[in-house]
Amino acid sequence: EVQVVGSGGDLVQPGGSLRLSCTVSGLTFSNHWMAWIRQAPGKGLEFVGNINQDESVKNYADSVQGRFTIYRDNAKKSLYLQMDSLRAEDTAVYHCATDVRGGSFEYWGQGAQVTVSS
Amino acid sequence: EIVLTQSPGTLSLSPGERAALSCRASQSVGSSLAWYQHKPGQAPRLLIDGASNRATGIPDRFSGGGSGTDFTLTINSLEPEDFAIYFCQQYRIWRTFGRGTRVEI
Numbered sequence: 001e002v003q004v005v006g007s008g009g010d011l012v013q014p015g016g017s018l019r020l021s022c023t024v025s026g027l028t029f030s031n032h033w034m035a036w037i038r039q040a041p042g043k044g045l046e047f048v049g050n051i052n053q054d055e056s057v058k059n060y061a062d063s064v065q066g067r068f069t070i071y072r073d074n075a076k077k078s079l080y081l082q083m084d085s086l087r088a089e090d091t092a093v094y095h096c097a098t099d100v101r102g103g104s105f106e107y108w109g110q111g112a113q114v115t116v117s118s
Numbered sequence: 119e120i121v122l123t124q125s126p127g128t129l130s131l132s133p134g135e136r137a138a139l140s141c142r143a144s145q146s147v148g149s150s151l152a153w154y155q156h157k158p159g160q161a162p163r164l165l166i167d168g169a170s171n172r173a174t175g176i177p178d179r180f181s182g183g184g185s186g187t188d189f190t191l192t193i194n195s196l197e198p199e200d201f202a203i204y205f206c207q208q209y210r211i212w213r214t215f216g217r218g219t220r221v222e223i
Contacts, residue, residue, distance in 0.1 A: 004161065045205065045215035095162070103209045104152035106173070108161040 002026035002107045006096050009112030012086055020081040020112050022096030027107075029077040033099035036070060036081050038092035039111075046092075048081070050099045064090075086116045120144055120208050122216035129221045137193040139219045141206035146186045150210040153182055153191045156218070157202045165204075166191065196221070 008020040020036075035050035049060040051070045058070055069082040079096050094112050097105035121144040131137055141151065153166040164173040166182035169189060179194040193200055205218040 044217040045207075047213040047215075097162075100167070103150070104164055104167045104207065105154075105162075106164050108163070110159065110161045 002098075004096060004098070004107050004109035006094070006109035006112045009094065009114050011115045011117065013118050014087060014116055016086050016116070017082070017084045018086065018114060019083070020094055020096075020114070022079040022081075022109055024077050024079070024098070024107075027098070030074040033101045034070075034072060034079045035097050035099040035105060036079075036094060037097060037105065037108075038090075038094045038114075040089070040092040043092075048094070051079070052101070083114070086114075088116050090114065091116045120147060120211055120214050122206050122208055122214060124204075124206060124216035124219050126219060127217075129219060130223070131196055131221065132223065133196050133198055135196050137191075137196055137200075137221055139191040139193075139204055139221070141184075141189040141191070141216050143187045143189075143208055147208040147210035149185050150208055151182075151184075151189050152207045152209070153180075154205050154207065155200075155202050156205065162205075193221070 003025045006022045012018050033052050036048040037045055038048050039045045049070050051058050067085045072079045095108050097108040123142045125140045149169040151169045154162045155165055156162040165176050165180050170182045181192045183190050201221055201223055203218045203220050206216040
């Protein structure tokens with residue numbers, strides 16, 4: 001059974017930083033693209049960005065470009081989202097997911113709540 | 119950006135009934151469309167990929183159809199565990215999601 005477990009959600013002040021983590025089991029992590037997807041309160045889901053197997057390709061939504069960084073540690077079967085210069089509009093539940101490259105998202109984590117507020 | 123509009127917003131049905139959910143794209147996405155099921159507090163689950171292909175382990179009461187701009191997710195004979203939120207996602211250009219349809223009892 002594939003399990004995707006996210007962690008690291010918290011309350012942070014505007015302008016602050018936070019790192020989310022996600023651990024995957026039940027599949028060969030190093031073979032998969034991975035992605036972050038978020039859902040702000042009362043809004044639809046938004047694709048934040050993704051990363052390929054060896055970190056040589058990373059894509060970001062315009063809304064987070066230059067502020068967020070996605071990286072991974074294949075030995076630890078873990079995915080990370082470093083979020084800097086956080087804004088109120090970044091408040092959302094953040095999901096990590098396996099990324100069928102250029103397509104759908106096959107396995108998702110349950111989500112981590114990030115709240116940006118003073 | 120390709121906008122996906124889902125309708126209805128809420129569908130009130132009973133177990134055993136059939137549900138038909140719509141997803142309309144603002145421009146053609148071909149067959150580059152997926153459907154997901156999401157229950158509060160749980161991880162979303164991929165149901166349908168490529169507009170009509172069931173994902174691994176998905177029961178055959180779930181079926182997807184359509185191409186271009188109009189898509190449908192059909193759930194035949196609703197089971198109690200099917201009451202959830204369903205959303206569509208396109209991957210023709212970048213990735214965008216619909217706002218979802220809530221299927222409630």
